[in-house]
Structure formats: structure tokens, C-alpha cells
Amino acid sequence: MPTGPRVLYLHGFASGPNSTKGLAFAEHFGRRGVTVERLDLRLPSLEHLRVSAGIAATRAAIGDERVVLVGSSLGGLTAARVAEGDARVSALVLLAPAFRAAERWRARLGEEGVRRWRESGWLEIDDYVTKAKARVDFGFLEDLAAIDPGWPEVRVPTLIVHGRRDEVVGIDLSRAFAAGRPHVRLVEMDDGHELVATLPAVLTEAERFLAGVFT
Numbered sequence: 001m002p003t004g005p006r007v008l009y010l011h012g013f014a015s016g017p018n019s020t021k022g023l024a025f026a027e028h029f030g031r032r033g034v035t036v037e038r039l040d041l042r043l044p045s046l047e048h049l050r051v052s053a054g055i056a057a058t059r060a061a062i063g064d065e066r067v068v069l070v071g072s073s074l075g076g077l078t079a080a081r082v083a084e085g086d087a088r089v090s091a092l093v094l095l096a097p098a099f100r101a102a103e104r105w106r107a108r109l110g111e112e113g114v115r116r117w118r119e120s121g122w123l124e125i126d127d128y129v130t131k132a133k134a135r136v137d138f139g140f141l142e143d144l145a146a147i148d149p150g151w152p153e154v155r156v157p158t159l160i161v162h163g164r165r166d167e168v169v170g171i172d173l174s175r176a177f178a179a180g181r182p183h184v185r186l187v188e189m190d191d192g193h194e195l196v197a198t199l200p201a202v203l204t205e206a207e208r209f210l211a212g213v214f215t
Helices: 020-030 051-062 074-083 101-120 139-147 171-178 199-210
Strands: 006-010 036-039 067-072 089-095 122-127 132-137 158-163 184-189
Touching (some): 006 020, 006 051, 020 036, 020 067, 020 199, 036 051, 051 139, 067 074, 074 089, 101 122, 132 139, 158 171, 184 199
Parallel strands (some): 006 036, 067 089, 158 184
Antiparallel strands (some): 122 132
């Protein structure tokens, strides 16, 4: 690929910069002369995870240059929120983006589950980096609700790749977001949330989309 904006990769919830997709994007585009910078968004820690801290860290990493943000799941939501009103973001590639995340957490846990989380202060989760059980504090949900009250106002060219068998973030959310937004292209894959089975096709779609961004 010719020269163009820097590319930043934002991993998903309880994941990390060395995730399967993050490494695959770095290797694929690296062979084409494009460096993919994989940010660590486990901020300030996994136990006290705050999406607002991830947004701030991403904005700081951008600096004074133009960037393309590639975000997976919660990283996709983070990328979309960073892109709102930020002229430094040239385009977005969102992989199963976690739209309406606070609403979905509450719906999945139910009123009783949210109450227990609030009262105990902690929710047990799977840490995909350590492959062990971990926990996240209730402040994560409060922070998420504050920064994600509705649909992101994204105005840059955006590619969304989403699996039709995604049981974590339903594809209907990406369909609703893409509808009526001519600058948003949705590609549906026969895959689940991780998009690992169709990863070569995901990378091809991303490369084709970004060919129009690089000059």
C-alpha cells in the first residue's frame, strides 16, 4: 500500500494488544508496508476498566497526525466515540462493534444481576489475555453508560464487519447503525463474535476499504 494515515488497533473487552485479530492485522498490513499500532486499553487496569480512559489514551496516541482506527467489539465502540467530531480520524474499521453496550450489559444481567454487581462491587469475567477468571468493578458499567448514551455520531467513511451468528453483540445493531448512513458499509460474515473463522476474508475487506484512504 502507498503511504497514508497511521493505523491504530483497539482491542475488545478483557482482551489485549496481542489478540488474534490484532496480530493478524499487524502482520497482514505490515507485509504491505503499513504499520498497525496496537494500543493497550486495559486502563487503568482490567479490574477498574474504564472506556473513558481508553478513549483518552487513544486520543493521546493520535497526536497531530491523521489516523485510521480499527476497533474490535468494545474497541470498536471506543473507536467510534473517538471519531466523533475529531478531524484527525480519517476512517474507521469496526469489527462486531459493541454498540449500545451499557444497555446490553443491563439486559443480559437483568435487574437482579445488576443489583448484585452494584452491591458487591464486582462481577466475575473471563480474562482472554491470561485465560483465567478475573473481575471488573461496577464503576465500569457506570462509566460506560456515561460515555455511551446512544448511537455514536460518526461522519467518516466506516467499514463494519459483523458475523451473522454473533451471540455477544447481535448483528441487528450494526444493521441499524448502517441503515440510512451512506458513508457506512456493512459486510456480513458467516461467523460468530470473534470473526476468527473468516479472518482472511475480514482482512481482505479491510484492505479493499482502506485502499481508498491511503494516497
